[in-house]
Amino acid sequence: MDYFDLNMNLTSEDTALREAASKFAKQVMRPVSVQLDQMTPEEAFAPESPYWDYMRQAYQLGYHKLPFPEELGGPGLNPLQIQLIMEELAWGSFGLTLSLNTSLDAAIALAGTEEHVKEFTIPYCQCTDASYVGCWAITEPDHGSDTVMPGYPSFSDPNIPAQCRARLDGDDYVINGQKAAWVSAGPLANRILLMCQIEASKGHAGSGVFVFSLDRPGVAKGKPLNKLGTRDLCQGEVYFDNVRVPKKYLIVGPEHYEKFLEAHLCITLPMVGTWATGLARAGFDEALAYARQRVQGGKLLIDHSNVQQKITDMFRKVEASRQLCRAAFVYNWSHPLNPEKRAIEYSIAAKTFATQTALEVTSDAIQILGGNGISKEYIVEKLFRDARTTLICDGSNDSLSVVCGHKVAGTYPRRSA
Ligand SMILES: Cc1cc2nc3c(=O)[nH]c(=O)nc-3n(C[C@H](O)[C@H](O)[C@H](O)COP(=O)(O)OP(=O)(O)OC[C@H]3O[C@@H](n4cnc5c(N)ncnc54)[C@H](O)[C@@H]3O)c2cc1C
Known part of the structure; x- marks a missing residue:
């Protein structure tokens, strides 16, 4: 270090x-x-x-x-x-x-009761053999950005129907539909934090949050997805065919759903930004080490002023990314459940800035390595592919920026409500 x-x-x-x-x-x-x-x-x-x-x-x-x-x-x-x-x-x-x-959600049960903590959080914390694997499922094949834009008008549009729905039947909710191939750890998980629609008249804002174990009849899972980057992260669908879940496993109902989702994004986005900072730093370290030993034009790459400029630019971005993510992380993790204090705009700024930085820095690292940069013999091409996926993870940067723009401009629909 x-x-x-x-x-x-x-x-x-x-x-x-x-x-x-x-x-x-x-x-x-x-x-x-x-x-x-x-x-x-x-x-x-x-x-x-x-x-x-x-x-x-x-x-x-x-x-x-x-x-x-x-x-x-x-x-x-x-x-x-x-x-x-x-x-x-x-x-x-x-x-x-x-x-x-991926299990944090299923284990945190942020708004859960003591019973949820006993059933999910404590066994998770006690687990030492990785047998407790949870996932967070919100994205649907036809609804990605739609589901992560709390406060935005389309979020409460009843004409945008969800593909995964729960309806109350006696003491159980019955869940039908599917979550998309992007669910991290979906194919491996035995617990889930599921966000799915309960009241269609409120659009996606009419959703609820369930936490439950996946060993129920009617649950099926997809195959691990084949993808460009973050290939060490398993992703895949979760399907529900008349899955009965006792209503005690609903931890947040439609009346509080939108606020819960905002709190959720407040804490997860600077976390993703922090990971992207680590990834960008890995690219920076590789480029710097290479430039210090590769000779071209009779001198080390690092002694060429244009390479020094690129390295400086990479350093500046990594450092700015770290400072913003750390500040947003510490601030929003200090009071995630306090709607008066939490500040989603900083979490979005941190995630979008850091992931863009990871992409640019790993791309510059490839440039500094020249032909070697695109060879599988060197890690930078992998870092670059990994970085590309982070701009979509936990909400596409474009859609999150729309939410951030509304918040910063003071036109965030729920602010005056
Ligand atoms: C590495 C990774 C991990 C993930 N992990 C999980 C997970 O654990 N659980 C889970 O449920 N999901 C997960 N996802 C899914 C992720 O949250 C979605 O991919 C993301 O929300 C984008 O949805 P989409 O792919 O359907 O893209 P779309 O919503 O189709 O968006 C495509 C593009 O259209 C534009 N766009 C869409 N809507 C708007 C709008 N309203 N305003 C302006 N522009 C818009 C944007 O440019 C956007 O990039 C993960 C994704 C990745 C890449």
């Missing part, structure tokens, strides 16, 4: 946590991630895959439960410490870091 940190207030505990994460990222995550990237999706997530060796090691070290307080079995870290560790892990691999966090 030789990347400098401007924060003068980091404690020795903060730096020790970060160094331990950096070592794990370098020694375990990076090599596994490279291996998985070259496999077919079926091979990558098969029971004998190195993916599961990695997951078990990560669970044993407690990296799957970073946000949880000690009383629930978590490490009791503050938001800054969580952010520091997550950036380091994502330096090792964005996809493997995301894989470790």
Whole structure:
């Protein structure tokens, strides 16, 4: 860990946590991630895959439960410490870091009761063999951006019908429909945080949040998706055919859904931005190391002024990305459930800026490596492919920017409500 940190207030505990994460990222995550990237999706997530060796090691070290307080079995870290560790892990691999966090939703049950905490959060925190795998399912084949734009007029348009719906039948909800191939860990998960429509008259705003175990009749899962980047992250559909879920597993109803989704995005977006910062830094490190040893025109690349300029530009972007993501992360993780204080515009700015940075920095890294940059012998082409997916993950940057624009301009529809 030789990347400098401007924060003068980091404690020795903060730096020790970060160094331990950096070592794990370098020694375990990076090599596994490279291996998985070259496999077919079926091979990558098969029971004998190195993916599961990695997951078990990560669970044993407690990296799957970073946000949880000690009383629930978590490490009791503050938001800054969580952010520091997550950036380091994502330096090792964005996809493997995301894989470790797909269960957080199903385990956090943000608005859940003590009963939900006992059934989901505590077993998750106690898990050391990676057998508890959760997923968050919101995207539908015909509704991606539609589902992640709280406050935007189309979000409450009853003429935009959902493809996954729940209706009350006695003491159970009956769920029918499907969630899209983008659900992270969908094919592997045994628990779910499901966002699906209950009141069609309110459009997507009429949805609810369910948390339940997936071993129910009528649940089916798709195959791991084959994709450009983050190939070490398993994604695939979850299908529901008359799945009965007792109503106690509805943790947020349509009346609070829109606010819940906003709170959810407030905490997940700077997390994605933080991972993208780690990914961008990985690209920067590769380019800098290469420029320090490659000779062209009779001198090291790093001694050419245009290369120095590019390196400076990359450094500036990574550093700006880190500062914005860290500030948004610490701020919004400090009071996610307080609608008066939380500030979604900063979370969106952090996610969109950092993911764009990851794309630009990894692209510049390829340029500095020249022909080697596009060769599978070097990691930068993988980092670039991984970076491309982050601009769509957790909401496309374009659609999120529309929500941010409304908020910043003061035209956010719900602000005056
Ligand atoms: C790595 C990764 C991980 C993911 N993990 C999960 C997960 O765990 N769970 C889950 O449910 N989903 C997940 N997703 C899905 C992700 O949230 C969606 O892909 C995203 O919301 C975009 O939806 P879409 O792909 O349907 O694109 P679309 O909504 O079809 O959008 C395509 C493009 O159209 C434009 N556009 C669309 N609507 C608007 C609008 N209203 N205003 C302006 N422009 C618009 C934008 O340019 C956008 O980029 C993941 C995706 C990725 C890439």
